[in-house]
Amino acid sequence: MLLLLVGIGMKYEDLTLQAIQAIESADLVIIDTYTSIHEDINRIIELIGRKEVRLAKRSDLEGVGIERIVEEAARRKVAILVPGDPLIATTHEAIRVEAAKRGVEVKVVNGLTVVSLAFSRSGLHFYKLGRTVTLTYDPSSVDYVLRVIQDNTSRGLHTLILLDWRAEESKAMTVQEAVSMLLEGDKEGLLAGRVGVGLARLGFSDEYMVADLVPNLGGYEYPGPPHSLIVTGDLHFMEVESLRYNCGLPEKLYERLVKRL
Amino acid sequence: MLLLLVGIGMKYEDLTLQAIQAIESADLVIIDTYTSIHEDINRIIELIGRKEVRLAKRSDLEGVGIERIVEEAARRKVAILVPGDPLIATTHEAIRVEAAKRGVEVKVVNGLTVVSLAFSRSGLHFYKLGRTVTLTYDPSSVDYVLRVIQDNTSRGLHTLILLDWRAEESKAMTVQEAVSMLLEGDKEGLLAGRVGVGLARLGFSDEYMVADLVPNLGGYEYPGPPHSLIVTGDLHFMEVESLRYNCGLPEKLYERLVKRL
CATH class of the missing domain: 3.30.950.10 (Tetrapyrrole methylase, C-terminal domain)
Structure with missing residues (x-):
């Protein structure tokens, strides 16, 4: 249905209003814990509240992991939270292109980098x-x-x-x-x-x-x-x-x- | 007392929690209207509420304008709101250095650029x-x-x-x-x-x-x-x-x- 790539900056106060809206609207929140380090992951998890949260390793966001995520995003609203900006490193671009190929809409919410x-x-x-x-x-x-x-x-x-x-x-x-x-x-x-x-x-x-x-x-x-x-x-x-x-x-x-x- | 250089991104939803805190804590808010264009200046002005707001032209933020701002920031909390990020263009760096020379503390709140x-x-x-x-x-x-x-x-x-x-x-x-x-x-x-x-x-x-x-x-x-x-x-x-x-x-x-x- 929708894949949100959400930049969360370096600390809690770096969240934009748009990032908060994206997190609140998602059915499943995946937190990228391998491309960079974030100061306040625990406060971010608190913000996410009761909905489903996954901490993602490299293998979850590369290779076959990409297909799995895109399949999920075809069914419900999935937000991937990325420290900094989601696409300054090249890592997440493969997910975006794969989603586009399968007709899953992708929205990018930029963050401080x-x-x-x-x-x-x-x-x-x-x-x-x-x-x-x-x-x-x-x-x-x-x-x-x-x-x-x-x-x-x-x-x-x-x-x-x-x-x-x-x-x-x-x-x-x-x-x-x-x-x-x-x-x-x-x-x-x-x-x-x-x-x-x-x-x-x-x-x-x-x-x-x-x-x-x-x-x-x-x-x-x-x-x-x-x-x-x-x-x-x-x-x-x-x-x-x-x-x-x-x-x-x-x-x-x-x-x-x-x-x- | 304090000079805040606050990046406000391109639209209202780009505001970070830190930028909102900075705007709320300031005694005087100056909005830079000449280095770039912002989509939602009117909503930003609403957010500022009843406190003093000035829309700044080039002359207000360069040359003698710099001294005037630094003098004000020596007395009270002044926030300069800049579309995008406050220091990616070289314009506002002169204000920061002048403030540092006069012993006025400067805080940078980054924005999307x-x-x-x-x-x-x-x-x-x-x-x-x-x-x-x-x-x-x-x-x-x-x-x-x-x-x-x-x-x-x-x-x-x-x-x-x-x-x-x-x-x-x-x-x-x-x-x-x-x-x-x-x-x-x-x-x-x-x-x-x-x-x-x-x-x-x-x-x-x-x-x-x-x-x-x-x-x-x-x-x-x-x-x-x-x-x-x-x-x-x-x-x-x-x-x-x-x-x-x-x-x-x-x-x-x-x-x-x-x-x-």
């Missing part, structure tokens, strides 16, 4: 975002991410690096791990003089952001996952000011950057 | 977004936008093109105008065989999206502004499927694209 928060919180300019990339524990990932950073920075652009999250193993890559993996692979010294921003639990009530030279970012204390990282390209004066006031850019580095502009 | 909606609605992959650019009525803008498209497509990446909006003249660029300006400037035939997506009132209740070859996008009927445009780079099979099911990609073009993959 780390992609826009990373820029609007740090003060870096979104129109200077180059290609976004995910660093995973897969050894070939480091080289790929370094190539993307090189390609972006050569154009003056920033690189947003999302970090691996393996729900099934409860394993989430930290900024410290990411920095150390990238530095080890960085034979050309691409990162040595680059300013970066370490982002932890962005949009959560205990979010933490810090700007410093990339090699130094591993030395800070961060709250738990999810983490992500920005490697900056060319910085505009206003961006340097923003990193100073929003992300605690160290004063000495601030002065050096301002002198260079 | 066209930047993430353009990808999550169309089904194009966000990690293939290259540099984002705005096409303005300024004659030099066409060349700049074409250079960005060339640079992005040469790397297989998509280009999101935001279109000029001149609140003071109530003048908003349409997809038709944008396509005709770009084709006229496109001496190298960069756009001829490219697939694009025309986006009108994305996130509004009457949103409209259509995928076709860029030169054909000017031939469709769109609802009113705001409009934007995506010029695609290399397309993954799933993206072609998504454009077919989500954006009405013509069947003949679909078959041609699938054959090429």
Whole structure:
């Protein structure tokens, strides 16, 4: 009958009126617990109330899981709740296309995503975002991410690096791990003089952001996952000011950057 | 005392619980009416109720306007409501930095932004977004936008093109105008065989999206502004499927694209 793909942001207060309506109108609510982490899943479950709720693992939302969900949505109103925005990662697009093929209507309710928060919180300019990339524990990932950073920075652009999250193993890559993996692979010294921003639990009530030279970012204390990282390209004066006031850019580095502009 | 920068998305139902709390707690509410268009400003004003409301023009939020707002926020709780997300455009960052310099606390409440909606609605992959650019009525803008498209497509990446909006003249660029300006400037035939997506009132209740070859996008009927445009780079099979099911990609073009993959 209807499949609702509902973004729920990072915390309870990120719910939009539209997301609440979607949750209230659904017969079955499926909560995606594997593409990302949400601060207030228990409060969301309270909001859902007495209706049927399922916590979905990867296998429930991929492969044959997709067919099962689409079949259910052909009979009743099914809402899939996704931390962040439902379609910024490519994961849920396969469900949407399969539903369309079977003539099941799909409605997307967008949610806040780390992609826009990373820029609007740090003060870096979104129109200077180059290609976004995910660093995973897969050894070939480091080289790929370094190539993307090189390609972006050569154009003056920033690189947003999302970090691996393996729900099934409860394993989430930290900024410290990411920095150390990238530095080890960085034979050309691409990162040595680059300013970066370490982002932890962005949009959560205990979010933490810090700007410093990339090699130094591993030395800070961060709250738990999810983490992500920005490697900056060319910085505009206003961006340097923003990193100073929003992300605690160290004063000495601030002065050096301002002198260079 | 406190300056709240509050994203209100595109329509009333996009309000987050956090945005509603921010509006209710403010002593003075300023609504930005010039950086973008919102579907339900009147319902937002109803929500604000009896407290002081101001509709702000460009001059109220730039230059000396910034100092005036920061001075007010030093005395009482001021919320600036911004269609979409408050800091994806660079406009409001100057207010945030000025407040920080004067020791006035700033809180950002994020909102849905066209930047993430353009990808999550169309089904194009966000990690293939290259540099984002705005096409303005300024004659030099066409060349700049074409250079960005060339640079992005040469790397297989998509280009999101935001279109000029001149609140003071109530003048908003349409997809038709944008396509005709770009084709006229496109001496190298960069756009001829490219697939694009025309986006009108994305996130509004009457949103409209259509995928076709860029030169054909000017031939469709769109609802009113705001409009934007995506010029695609290399397309993954799933993206072609998504454009077919989500954006009405013509069947003949679909078959041609699938054959090429």
